[in-house]
Amino acid sequence: MEIKVKFFAAPKEALGTGKIKLELPPGSTVEDMIDLLKERHPVLEAYVRFISVAVNRAYVGMQTELHDGDEVACLPPVGGG
Amino acid sequence: MKLFEITTGDISVDKVVARLNDPAIGAVVTFVGVVRGETDGREVRCLEYEAYPEMAEETLRQIGEEIRARWETIREVTIVHRVGRLEIGETAVVIALSAAHRPEMFDALHYAIDRLKEIVPIWKKEVWADGEEWMSEHPHRLP
Numbered sequence: 102m103e104i105k106v107k108f109f110a111a112p113k114e115a116l117g118t119g120k121i122k123l124e125l126p127p128g129s130t131v132e133d134m135i136d137l138l139k140e141r142h143p144v145l146e147a148y149v150r151f152i153s154v155a156v157n158r159a160y161v162g163m164q165t166e167l168h169d170g171d172e173v174a175c176l177p178p179v180g181g182g
Numbered sequence: 183m184k185l186f187e188i189t190t191g192d193i194s195v196d197k198v199v200a201r202l203n204d205p206a207i208g209a210v211v212t213f214v215g216v217v218r219g220e221t222d223g224r225e226v227r228c229l230e231y232e233a234y235p236e237m238a239e240e241t242l243r244q245i246g247e248e249i250r251a252r253w254e255t256i257r258e259v260t261i262v263h264r265v266g267r268l269e270i271g272e273t274a275v276v277i278a279l280s281a282a283h284r285p286e287m288f289d290a291l292h293y294a295i296d297r298l299k300e301i302v303p304i305w306k307k308e309v310w311a312d313g314e315e316w317m318s319e320h321p322h323r324l325p
Contacts, residue, residue: 110232110305111316153324155303158237160324174234174303178318181231181238181263181304182215182275182295 102127102169104134110177112148125167131156132163134173151178185260186242188235188304193264193273201260202280211287213295215275217268221317227309231265231274234303238263241302245294253290255281261294263304300324 106121113119125134131154139146154161155174167173183201199210217229246259256279263275277294281287298304300320307316 107234109234109303110307113232151321151323155234155237158234158240160301174237176234176303176324177305177316178321179299179301179303180306180316180318180320181233181302182299182306 102129102167104167104169104171104173106134106138107172107174109174112145112152112175112177115144115148116142129167130163131161131165131167131173134167135163138175148175148177152176153178184239185258186239186246187262188233188238188242189262189264190266191264193262193276195273195276198260198262198276199278202258202278204257204280206282207257207280208282209284209287210278210280211284211291212279213275213277213291214273215295217270217272217274219270221308224310226270227311228270229268229274230307230309230314231263231268232305232307233263233265235265237303242298245297245302248297249279249290249294252293253286255283255286256290257281259290259294261298263298263302265304 104123106123108119153176156171219226242261249259250256258280261277
């Protein structure tokens, strides 16, 4: 299955792009995706422990299962206001 | 007209408050967040805000729903947050709440700004003369 992954702020700058596509085995979880991202993009290693994840614009836990076509956002600590 | 909006343009406080027009209301309270020229004694040149706009508008709407569920006297909530490069003194965010009477409005307003800083996917980069950094008051993982 293929998912879209979005990045913002510091990890986006480190990665050099705000959007990538990722191919994952069926049944993969958010945690599996994070592990794959770290392996493919070692520059993200410094950020992942602080990253919250949203699937289709709702916050989810690390054990949430992903599905084909999901929009997964990697959200560093927010700072609006 | 959106009650919960991420915008790249100037924010007019009057126009945000006007979104709450309703003959049933007797009071409006507002919070206006403006860009401060220093943080911890360090001079700030400007701020750069970035958002995940679709999710930010949804989480702002969620905050409005949380407030109206918790304080039944609050009639309506509107929150507009600007993104992009903002200069010192410019308005970054306006939160406005309406009600028939004033009790509870200030508590609800306080809740709104705290919650915004906690869950809304907006990021702020401080730009100084000699560097820049993404800032957060909640450097932990959600939920």
